[in-house]
Amino acid sequence: MATSKREAELKQRIDPGKVPRHIAIIMDGNGRWAVEKGLPRQEGHRQGVETVRDTVRCANDLGIGILTLFAFSTENWQRPAWEVNYLMSLPEKYFQSELPELIRNNVRVRLIGDKARLPGKVRKAVEDGSEATKNNTGMILNFALNYGGRSEILRAVNDLLSDAAAGNVKGRIDENKFSAYLYTAGLPDPDLLIRTGAEKRISNFLLWQLAYAELWFSNVYWPDFSRLHLIEAVHDYQMRKRRFGKL
Ligand code: V0D
Numbered sequence: 001m002a003t004s005k006r007e008a009e010l011k012q013r014i015d016p017g018k019v020p021r022h023i024a025i026i027m028d029g030n031g032r033w034a035v036e037k038g039l040p041r042q043e044g045h046r047q048g049v050e051t052v053r054d055t056v057r058c059a060n061d062l063g064i065g066i067l068t069l070f071a072f073s074t075e076n077w078q079r080p081a082w083e084v085n086y087l088m089s090l091p092e093k094y095f096q097s098e099l100p101e102l103i104r105n106n107v108r109v110r111l112i113g114d115k116a117r118l119p120g121k122v123r124k125a126v127e128d129g130s131e132a133t134k135n136n137t138g139m140i141l142n143f144a145l146n147y148g149g150r151s152e153i154l155r156a157v158n159d160l161l162s163d164a165a166a167g168n169v170k171g172r173i174d175e176n177k178f179s180a181y182l183y184t185a186g187l188p189d190p191d192l193l194i195r196t197g198a199e200k201r202i203s204n205f206l207l208w209q210l211a212y213a214e215l216w217f218s219n220v221y222w223p224d225f226s227r228l229h230l231i232e233a234v235h236d237y238q239m240r241k242r243r244f245g246k247l
Pocket residue numbers: 027030045046048049052070071072087088089090091094095109122125126129143145222
């Protein structure tokens with residue numbers, strides 16, 4: 001796809017030494033995108049996967065260290081069965097088409113979320129994708145599937161209680177020790193959260209980890225989110241950091 005003039009301009013103004021280390025994205029608006037175009041909702045999800053591909057490429061090009069994508073929340077199980085079924089076919093389709101390029105680009109795929117309660121074929125697809133990329137040393141691509149922030153924190157608390165009961169916890173718990181029990185153990189917190197689809201909420205995403213993140217909300221539906229928007233968000237992030245630095 002041709003690079004727009006605006007994209008080239010903005011890209012020049014990005015300081016490659018100060019890109020966010022970790023970007024998290026809530027990919028919202030697929031269904032509404034489709035309905036407003038008179039298309040079936042699954043067409044929105046299909047297009048959403050294309051956007052995932054472009055976003056991963058662009059984040060990798062920009063030198064982003066970690067990209068965390070929120071693809072499905074526990075609340076989404078309330079959707080009609082046919083839509084859930086379709087969504088559950090996406091991880092497998094995604095890896096069928098994207099795995100060679102992910103490997104070529106040295107991207108490492110990981111899952112954050114309650115793996116145990118994912119349908120078998122989804123778990124297998126993600127595990128195969130993680131396995132195939134586990135030795136890659138470039139960008140980390142986290143897919144948040146069946147993820148909820150409060151349940152992540154409670155899971156951490158319960159794991160911590162088990163370790164304590166076994167006598168394996170010494171001293172008091174501080175933020176660092178607690179973070180080691182989260183799905184994102186070992187990773188820096190997101191510097192920037194992007195949410196598409198015109199809603200201005202966190203929706204139970206990365207509650208602990210987003211404590212200090214810059215927030216960037218877009219009215220664009222996820223299928224229409226493009227490289228330009230990602231570059232705009234990164235540029236805006238850098239402007240905020242620069243102003244903050246001057247205080
Ligand atoms: C629909 C927009 C990629 C959000 C993108 C099962 C909603 C398209 C994945 C994916 C979904 C997940 C895990 C993985 C690799 C790819 C995906 C779901 C929905 C929910 F390891 N897109 N995508 N998963 N949509």
